[in-house]
Amino acid sequence: MSIDTYSYDEVKELSRLFKLLAEPNRLNILCNLGMECRPVSDIVAATGLSQTNVSFHLRTLREAGLVRPERQGAFVYYCLPDVKLLSLLEQTKEWIRLRHKT
Amino acid sequence: MSIDTYSYDEVKELSRLFKLLAEPNRLNILCNLGMECRPVSDIVAATGLSQTNVSFHLRTLREAGLVRPERQGAFVYYCLPDVKLLSLLEQTKEWIRLRHKT
DNA sequence: CACACATATGAGCATTGACACATATAGTTA
DNA sequence: TAACTATATGTGTCAATGCTCATATGTGTG
Numbered sequence: 001m002s003i004d005t006y007s008y009d010e011v012k013e014l015s016r017l018f019k020l021l022a023e024p025n026r027l028n029i030l031c032n033l034g035m036e037c038r039p040v041s042d043i044v045a046a047t048g049l050s051q052t053n054v055s056f057h058l059r060t061l062r063e064a065g066l067v068r069p070e071r072q073g074a075f076v077y078y079c080l081p082d083v084k085l086l087s088l089l090e091q092t093k094e095w096i097r098l099r100h101k102t
Numbered sequence: 103m104s105i106d107t108y109s110y111d112e113v114k115e116l117s118r119l120f121k122l123l124a125e126p127n128r129l130n131i132l133c134n135l136g137m138e139c140r141p142v143s144d145i146v147a148a149t150g151l152s153q154t155n156v157s158f159h160l161r162t163l164r165e166a167g168l169v170r171p172e173r174q175g176a177f178v179y180y181c182l183p184d185v186k187l188l189s190l191l192e193q194t195k196e197w198i199r200l201r202h203k204t
Numbered sequence: 205c206a207c208a209c210a211t212a213t214g215a216g217c218a219t220t221g222a223c224a225c226a227t228a229t230a231g232t233t234a
Numbered sequence: 235t236a237a238c239t240a241t242a243t244g245t246g247t248c249a250a251t252g253c254t255c256a257t258a259t260g261t262g263t264g
Contacts, residue, residue, distance in 0.1 A: 006133040006195070008126075013198055014191065015126040022121035023222075024114050031108040040241060053223060055242055065201070074231045074240050084197055089116065091193070093108070095186055096115055099167070125252075142211060155253060157212055176210050176261045205264100212259070220251080229242070234235100 020064050021089075025049055026057040030066065034086065037070065037079035122166050123191075127151055128159040132168065136188065139172065139181035 006014075021027050025047065032038075032046045044054050058078060061067040066085065070077045080086065108116075123129050127149065134140075134148045146156050160180060163169040168187065172179045182188065 005136075006130070008130060010195060011130045011133055012126050014195055015124050015129045017194065017198060018120045018129070019124035022117050022124040024110075024117040025222085027117045027120070028108075028110060028113045031113055034107075041239095050224075051241075052225080052243090056223075059242075071231090076241060082201070088190075088194055088197060092119065092190055093112060093116055095190060096119060099184070127252085143209095152254075153211075154213090154255080158253075161212075173261090178211060207264080208262090210259100210261080213257085215255090215257105216253105217255105218251100218253085220249100222249085223247085225245090227243085227245105230240080232237100232239075234237080 017064075020060065020066060023057070025053065026061065029054065029057055030061065030080070030085075031089065033067065033078060033080055035080065035083060037077040039072075039075040039077050041075070043078070119166075122162065122168060125159070127155065128163065131156065131159055132163065132182070132187075133191065135169065135180060135182055137182065137185060139179040141174075141177040141179050143177070145180070 021030070028047055029043055029049075032043060038046075040051070040054055040058065043049075043058075044051050047054065049057075058067060058069075062069060062078075065081070067078045068081045070079065123132070130149055131145055131151075134145060140148075142153070142156055142160065145151075145160075146153050149156065151159075160169060160171075164171060164180075167183070169180045170183045172181065
């Protein structure tokens with residue numbers, strides 16, 4: 001297998017993504033979203049976080065393009081625009097699981 | 103495709119890993135290592151970081167088990183004990199590349 | 205042993221980021 | 235329009251962390 005060399009720009013971009021995923025509550029929001037679109041109030045209920053905090057994290061995720069808001073009446077539904085991200089998370093989780101088995 | 107639900111413990115562990123990868127210089131060290139074992143001085147030269155800083159980050163990575171030290175005389179060689187991590191990084195990089203193409 | 209080189213570590217500083225509080229905006233309904 | 239609900243945002247605080255300086259430890263060599 002040949003592994004690419006990484007330019008520092010690529011590394012920085014990678015790290016930017018990882019930073020977004022590095023905050024447990026923010027990551028939890030992403031994972032809880034899964035493939036469905038949910039209003040903020042649902043996420044608040046599912047995570048047990050304060051509304052302020054959920055909105056705070058959603059803003060970060062939104063600005064990064066990791067979630068997409070869709071207004072429906074008084075509610076704003078958030079969705080993952082790209083399911084592949086979930087697949088990456090899945091693989092990473094699997095990797096961690098195997099590591100622990102040592 | 104069915105997506106697992108994530109327990110909060112899993113999420114926290116995932117985020118712990120991402121946090122390690124979220125620091126650009128630390129990630130750069132990992133990427134520069136690739137599949138080879140290299141002494142600290144090499145990493146210092148390759149990254150342009152100070153020796154202190156490289157050692158600082160290597161310690162974090164070492165304590166997390168992401169790199170393994172091997173003393174050879176006066177030098178300490180660092181290696182990735184698990185190549186699959188590189189593959190995950192590779193896939194993530196690819197995902198980012200495709201995203202940008204929109 | 206003395207000295208030089210390779211690496212590690214502790215202390216202090218500066219920045220960042222998560223969170224809460226209060227408040228603002230947007231939509232709905234009476 | 236007024237009152238209510240859903241969501242967003244600005245400000246301040248506190249803790250975490252990256253970085254550097256100075257120094258310690260470890261290893262080979264004269």
